[in-house]
Amino acid sequence: MTVPLGDELARLGWNAALKAALEQLPPGPGRPVRIVEQHRSEYRVNDGEHEFSARTHPALHQALTKADDGIAVGDWALYQDEGDWLTQLLPRRSLLERTREDGRRQRLVANVDTALLVMGLDGDFSPERLMRYRLMAVAGDVTPVLLLTKLDRAQDAEAQRREIASLAPDTAVVTLDARSPQVPELLAPWLQPGQTLVLLGSSGVGKSTLMNSLLGTDTQRTGATQDHQDDLGRHTTTARFLRRLPGGACLIDTPGLRELKLSEEQAKVEDDFADVRQLAARCRFSDCQHQREPGCAVVRELSAQRIAAWRDSLVPRKPDRKPGTFGRGKP
Ligand SMILES: Nc1nc2c(ncn2[C@@H]2O[C@H](COP(=O)(O)OP(=O)(O)O)[C@@H](O)[C@H]2O)c(=O)[nH]1
Ligand SMILES: [Mg+2]
Ligand SMILES: [Zn+2]
DSSP: OOOOOOHHHHTTTOOHHHHHHHHHSOSOSOEEEEEEEEOSSOEEEEOSSOEEEEEEOHHHHHHHHHTTOOOOBTOEEEEETTTTEEEEEOOOSOEEEEEOTTSOEEEEEESOSEEEEEEESSTTOOHHHHHHHHHHHHHTTOEEEEEEEOGGGOSSHHHHHHHHHHHSTTSEEEEOOTTOTTHHHHTGGGOOTTOEEEEEOSTTSSHHHHHHHHHTSSOSOSSSOEEEEOTTSOEEEESSEEEEOTTSOEEEEOOOOSSOBOOHHHHHHHHHTHHHHHHHTTSSSTTOOSSSOTTOHHHHHSOHHHHHHHHHHHSOOOOOOOOOOOOOOOO
């Protein structure tokens, strides 16, 4: 199948890699759409020009269930107009997931480039929690950016920023007031056209406020999940949803994750380098990068090899993830 790399799709994050993946598939019905909202029994999808509802085709549902997989907001799928079916999931470049309290994995968002990990500089401030979010992003092949909001309410924003920076070397840290008109400018490096970002963080930290600041509107309600009416006029609440930003990037808002548990793989990254983290607390400078700083306990105590292994663990790795190859069953 040949699909043009049209402007409309590109604005949704469609790219050459997806186009190539699609051309690898055997010919069949369906055209690419992006999942922008997940509802109880259906999805809202966007084809670059229109947004409409779609359901998972039973054959795809079966294939996904068998693979312990499912569709997430941000996924690309093939949509068949006849029947409003999603017939196939396209390969993902990234996936964020967490382990729920009942031990089951929950897919949060797919095909995201950057995770904006949001934490308030007020009473919400918890470096440990933010580092768990960061590990989730790294394990999911997503670049973490740490956003410290409520700058206007911070006691000592600079000390807090330094503390976070010392725990997360090689990770961007931005302090800001989520309501500020400068938000688009501050986040511009990650908002290139075609990029997809997700807002993650506790409830009340300013995620929806940031979404509004980036959309340049007040249309989305803050302090609650988004309410709107579906096609049948029913009042629904949407947990995660993707919006296109004026500059050409896509942003996904999410509700707070009450308890962020790490999957085994993510926890392993953390446990493996407990020695580095403990030593880092004894470095002379709170924002020590453990390179050539005087009084660096990490460099003093650990071998160069050990430090290199730790640095490697911080950069996103390519996990062994099979692309979604599901049959393009006809209804
Ligand atoms: N003072 C201050 N208030 C903020 C800031 N960001 C968000 N808020 C307020 O915090 C409340 C919760 O924000 P919201 O965006 O709904 O948080 P969410 O749950 O993360 O989506 C709202 O009343 C916002 O106006 C900020 O940077 N400074
Ligand atoms: Mg919100
Ligand atoms: Zn150090």
